[in-house]
Amino acid sequence: MPINPRLVHISRLLEPVDGRPDGAWVIAYHGQAFLTGVGGSDPEPFAWHDQPHEPVEGFAVITREELAGALRVNPALLGFMQQSDPGFPKPLLTFREGPIWDADAIERWLPTRQTLDARDRSQPRS
Numbered sequence: 001m002p003i004n005p006r007l008v009h010i011s012r013l014l015e016p017v018d019g020r021p022d023g024a025w026v027i028a029y030h031g032q033a034f035l036t037g038v039g040g041s042d043p044e045p046f047a048w049h050d051q052p053h054e055p056v057e058g059f060a061v062i063t064r065e066e067l068a069g070a071l072r073v074n075p076a077l078l079g080f081m082q083q084s085d086p087g088f089p090k091p092l093l094t095f096r097e098g099p100i101w102d103a104d105a106i107e108r109w110l111p112t113r114q115t116l117d118a119r120d121r122s123q124p125r126s
Contacts, residue, residue, distance in 0.1 A: 011053035060103035
């Protein structure tokens with residue numbers, strides 16, 4: 001089942017976390033949670049017990065299905081695009097249902113993306 005981006009919750013922890021001197025975020029979706037650095041860097045699974053937190057405003061994520069729709073490709077093709085385009089942004093993190101990306105990173109990449117060459121249909125497949 002595709003990820004519903006409206007159900008991805010991003011919170012800033014209000015108490016210090018070992019190994020995260022600049023602060024930490026928790027990115028949660030359907031019972032799964034990842035502890036990350038500010039901005040979503042260096043994610044690791046996290047046992048979320050509703051520690052003191054505040055919502056992060058203005059940080060948007062994009063799902064595999066949304067990204068495929070924006071690129072007008074099948075979601076299954078995104079894996080190939082990731083391998084073939086060195087500038088393709090890495091996913092922020094991957095839930096059981098699939099990856100999510102930082103929407104700003106995708107917006108910066110879109111104008112520079114490499115287009116996939118279409119097969120010349122007049123030629124036989126090799």
